[in-house]
Amino acid sequence: MQSQNAAKSYTPIDPARFRRVEQQPIPAGVSYERGAFYHILASLRQNKLAVICLVLLAIITIASLLAPLSPYDPDTYDLMNKLAPPSPQHLFGTDELGRDYFTRALYGGRVSLAVGFFSMLVSVTLGTIIGTVSGYLGGVVDMVLMRILDIVMSVPTFLLIIIINAYLKPGLSTMIFIIAIFAWMSVARVVRAETMSLKERDFVLAAKNLGTSHLVILFRHIIPNMSSSIIVAASLSIASAILTESSLSFLGFGVRLPTSSWGSMLQSAQGQILYNPLLAVFPGLLILITVLSFNVLGDILRNALEPKLVK
């Protein structure tokens, strides 16, 4: 028990063999700061599949944005040239009314991508708010919110969307809204689970101990720490929103003619499927590539961002 009696005399250090080195101050310019965005880019660059997906999405997005540069008007009929096969003048050929199919596909891409992106924004925001509130407060609030979520999830979404669509003024914003209010649940679930685990972490306890308010804890400590899950959920959410929009338009409940979207193009191609199957192939491929890219990207991001803290 007497730890004092361990104090023995030590042989002094031989100055011939040892040299005193002063601590070198770190030069002020050196910095190791790198944000989360840098890590996302770095991990994406290492994955070939991710690069391919990103390039495909970039091509489709930029081409859709630049659609007005096309020499053709997407809605002008040219009955003399109807159902033309692909040619240098008409890259994707023409449809049954002689409209340039490539131009229509680009304009359709604008609608599909816009619906996908904006309904993702709405549903991710809604899901994050509901998920964090539910997970952070717990108790009765959590129970009520989660039962509401369960109810919304067990409703046959598609039927309800069609019914709501019949009552609301048709248009792009209506569609974004309708898709979003049936898509926030998966985000809310992920966010709630993350919030519940994060709020028990010591650094949140430390923030409470410093007198930080609950709102600041949510926005400063909890939401930034689950940003990677939110990014993944957002990527997957775009994909499913594009798919929902296409299905709705295919069934005739989406954007109204003559505005095109990939789904409505598929629908009109139905009638010509025996004469010109390519009319169905082009919009179908575009939907496939876009949705697949977002899904693959989501999976890659999930894997890349998971071990973020051990790096």
Added chain:
Amino acid sequence: MLEPKELSLEVTELKKYFRVGGGTLKAVDGVSFSIARGETLGLVGESGCGKTTCGRTCVGLYPKTAGQVRYRGQDVHRLRGSARKAFTKQVQTIFQDPYASLDPRLTVTDIIAEGIKNHNLCPGAKERRERVFDLLEQVGLNREHASRYIHEFSGGQRQRIGIARALAVDPEFIMCDEPISALDVSIQAQIVNLLIRLQRERDLTYLFIAHDLSMVKHISDRIAVMYLGVMVELTSSEELYTHPAHPYTKALLSAIPIPDPKVEERRVRTVLEGDVPSPINPPQGCRFCGRCAMATDRCAQERPQLREISPGHLAACHLI
């Protein structure tokens, strides 16, 4: 039992139960102690005996089940609004795990400045940054560290950042929750010496939780020994090491290795038999009775109360 000094923290019959699947986990079951201003009370006990829960309940991080905790006369668990905020400025915590207690998404400056911002201690952004630099230097880091993220630091450096964060609001009382248990032995001594120096400079009061008796002796004025949610002995650290009264304390002390091979050879160890009983269904009588070599029938039936066996020395055992 105390000199007429100003009391900082007064804990009376504090209980903290957790509801778990199979019943009630009695993590802290009737603990009473008090800490005078400027004093360090060491709280020791093996893993899972309720030290951390007790500490966290004392500083209001957990709601209590029963009993009372008073900090300078105010009931800690009744504080609301501005009184609660003032309390968070006076009472701070240094956490056990320096990896989990710092937000990985924030820079060191943001972490340390959080309390300064909450309590408006520095008006401008520039003064705040200067204060952060100053704090970093006080805990033995330098200002170049301020803009980095937590994952760039070692465990010892992180613990220093945790200490700087606690010091940032200029507290009077710090609950040190095993601040050294996650660190190497060489770093442990540095951190303990840093804490002792800060206490001297700033007249701090510590509740120092640890499971390492030799370290606790170095820093504490008095030591409380906990076993399975209850306090079994409480006395000055000198007295505890020279005249341990409770059989559990004796066993704990006999486990400390002596850094001298000749003395170490002759050390007699009291090895405890069996495991700690589950705190979900603790024994009815003395909680230590199942593992105590001297247990009698009375020990199994009746729970011993903490009583004064000599001036300033409290123990809970029927046999003393």
